[in-house]
Amino acid sequence: MSIRFFNTMTRSLQEFRPLEPGRVGLYTCGPTVYDYAHIGNFRTYVFEDLLRRHLRFRGYEVLQVMNITDVEDKIIRKTRMEGRPMSEVTAPYIEAFFQDLDCLNIQRAEHYPRATEHVDGMVELIRSLLAQGLAYRSEDGSIYFDISKFPEYGRLAHIQVEDLRSGARVAQDEYDKERAADFALWKAWDEGDGEVFWDRYPDLGKGRPGWHIECSAMSIRYLGNHFDIHTGGVDNIFPHHQNEIAQTEPCTGETFVNYWLHSEHLQVESQKMSKKLGNFFTLRDLLDPQANPSGRAWDPMAVRYLLLGTHYRSRLDFTFKGLQAAMETRQGLLDFLRRCRMQQGTESLDSEVAEEIEATRAAFVAAMDEDLNTPEALAALHALRREIHRRIDERTDLGRASGQAVVDLVLDLDRVLGLRLEEALEEPELLPEETAMIDERQAARKARDFARADRLRDELEARGIRLEDTPQGVTWKIDPSRR
């Protein structure tokens, strides 16, 4: 009955035990706001949202922090190119980021600290590292962490320091470091930085913080020296998270984080997303028929379903075919709920249905408890769907109470999945003329004037309203994209 997570630190599934009973401190690496986030980024944010939702579903109080990196090389480059203050460059992307979170039904974290507002905290850490002799100043005035002073370096990433291939991606002579794997804590100002610098720390000199240090400073500030869970994409394991550990633990004298969770990357058509290949999609691209090759406006909840359809530690190959399937599957779930809601018969809850419901809940929770196994959790939901459909077909009616109980369960589980099922169930209203057309068709059918009835049905179909004749009467489904 316990929750287990795959901890990158130990490379194994471990029972989750929070530092404080009933409470979870969660740090989730957030966006660098120099551009719109792409769907690969959102895979990670949806994973983190799912983690948060499941923990809350299981009764934990979650304190989540997500940083906003608003000072960084690419941002500075953009700032120089556009000749505007850095905050003006980042503001629209920060706003867009929150819009996209809402769009995907990602719950808000408790805090979204910005790097530029926590430089004091970072400086404090850097001073401590300097004082301990763990950091050094290079000739140009930049300050680097000396990884040779941290014996544990490489433990998270399972990397031997000697194996690091120096200069693999950056010409070593660009840096003034003692060894290639040392990382910047403070970058001395140079002309390329333009107006971006901090000069109120005389002991550090005019410059700006390195990237890794922000997460250490902000997590300490909001979550304390030692907290439960830290997450990010797999690419953050090394060097980012490894560096966070190295620079934080000597300052606090405590273990930094108990559980490291990392989500795998999303690929597009079996390849890494890149602007060059033209397979680079932002969420906005998927919602805009002009901006993606499918030429369709996709429902963000179809995107979310697609992301949930693959376990977070497996690579996910994004395809429009897959997105289509995800959309249809979620639609099938909604159709199922609508049908359940139409059940009218006896008031009492069928005991077998009650059993099915409990079994489904148990299977769903067990799957989620086991390292957030969403595919298996969804399978439990589909098993219920099939079973209940079958029962309704057999008896033509399940009973109002039983139907409602099924709906209640699924909506309850959607607190974890976040597929906006309840909202989607609030059917858009039909126009009075459309209601009249439906009534007219019913009259025509009664009079056995099927030609007329079918004509009316076609007209409604063209308006995005699909009619279905059932024993309980006529129902309809609305395709919002055709209205």
Place this chain on the structure above:
RNA sequence: GGCGAUGUGGCCGAGUGGUCAGGCAAGGGUCUGCAAAACCCUCUACAGCGGUUCGAUUCCGCUCGUCGCCUCCA
């Protein structure tokens, strides 16, 4: 070069040492005025080659394929 993943039926995608994942698509059927929806059936999968085992898709080895990280990319 170092470290590490992974290869499941038309597509996507869980999982397990010995009945079943699940979704989407396809074909057939039931139901229906016709549709739609739903249900039933079918498509009998686990890269290849060895090994361990009474038995392997599941464990081990090798081969092949794909992919990730190795300094600021979720």
